[in-house]
Amino acid sequence: MSQARLMDGTALARRIVERTAHRAAELTSRTGVRPCLATVLVGEDPASVTYVRMKQNRCRTANIASRHVELPAETTTARLVRTLRDLSADPSVHGILLQHPVGDHIDERAAFEAIAAEKDVDGVTFASFATMSFALPGFVSCTPGGIMRLLDAYDVDPAGKRAVVVGRSAILGKPVGMLLLARDATVTYCHSRTRELSSVVREADIVVAAAGRPRLVRGEDVKPGAVVIDAGYNAGNVGDVDFATAVERASLITPVPGGVGPMTIATLLEQTVDAAARQLAG
Structure with missing residues (x-):
């Protein structure tokens, strides 16, 4: 048989981000509020630093504001949980991404569960997995x-x-x-x-x-x-x-x-605008 056709995630992701940028701009024009994604990074793992920077750059392309929180590698689970709960309570933040891995000394599941379900645009909480499993409205991984x-x-x-x-x-x-x-x-x-x-x-x-x-x-x-x-x-x-x-x-x-890979980031941005739209609708 002939060679397989390649599934071009880069091109599809570009189209999704373009649509997301239009939606974000319209939402900002209508409400005066720009969708905001907060990223949290523990430590200085080179790959994680690169991924977070890439996501911040894509946010700008999609008309999404980004807020970045850097925590030292020795951060405790309790401190990370407090940080994520504070971001969850901040009405100017619409989506939260905890860059993982976070270090073996941290209870990653406890950290994920500190993210409010309505801001879990990375789809990592128990609540998101449940809505995914039951095909209910929510955020997918x-x-x-x-x-x-x-x-x-x-x-x-x-x-x-x-x-x-x-x-x-x-x-x-x-x-x-x-x-x-x-x-x-x-x-x-x-x-x-x-x-x-x-x-x-x-x-x-x-x-x-x-x-x-x-x-x-x-x-x-x-x-x-x-x-x-x-x-x-x-x-x-x-x-x-x-x-x-x-x-x-x-x-x-x-x-x-x-x-x-490109589809992962495109989905993150799209869900951030979805989250902002839901939160701003009250």
Whole structure:
């Protein structure tokens, strides 16, 4: 069969951000209030610093104000929780993003739960996971939400299809499986300890690789004609899928970089404007 068509997350994300910028400008014109995203960074991890700076730059593109809070690496859970609760109580802040990881000495779940549900634009709280799981109004985890937008943009209807999610993290693997299930896919969760992973992947019409393990999903295990979403990002611009071999068997595949990553930020910005609109509507 011919090579897979690439799913261009960069181009789709650009269109989403353009629409988001128009919505933000209209909201500001109507209410006099500019949507605001607060980012919180603990420590000085180079990758996290880069990600936060990228998100701040995208905020400017989308007519969204950004507020950044930097905390030292030795910050305690209690201090981080206080910071997030203060931001949650601040009416000038509409969305909150805690850049993770935050350090092994911090209770990350306690920190996430300090974010008010109506400002959880990154979709990391228990409340957001529940609304996602029950297909109720709320905020989706940004990477899973971006993945679903990519599938829609390329006319991939999950209904009735076998979807295999390789990964089980609370903000990626688990929620993307719930979103696929809500769209009537038959979902199987796998992970790095799954026995005979290859045989499970071979049954998939849709593969979502999100385990954080470089080239864990081998191309020869991809079902001919399957849709492959690579949500991994490892050193050297390597995803969780062996792209060179998978592209020969899949019908659609996301590149790394340029696939899922841009969609994550676009979804974050879009949900920030959604949050602002809801809060300003009272």
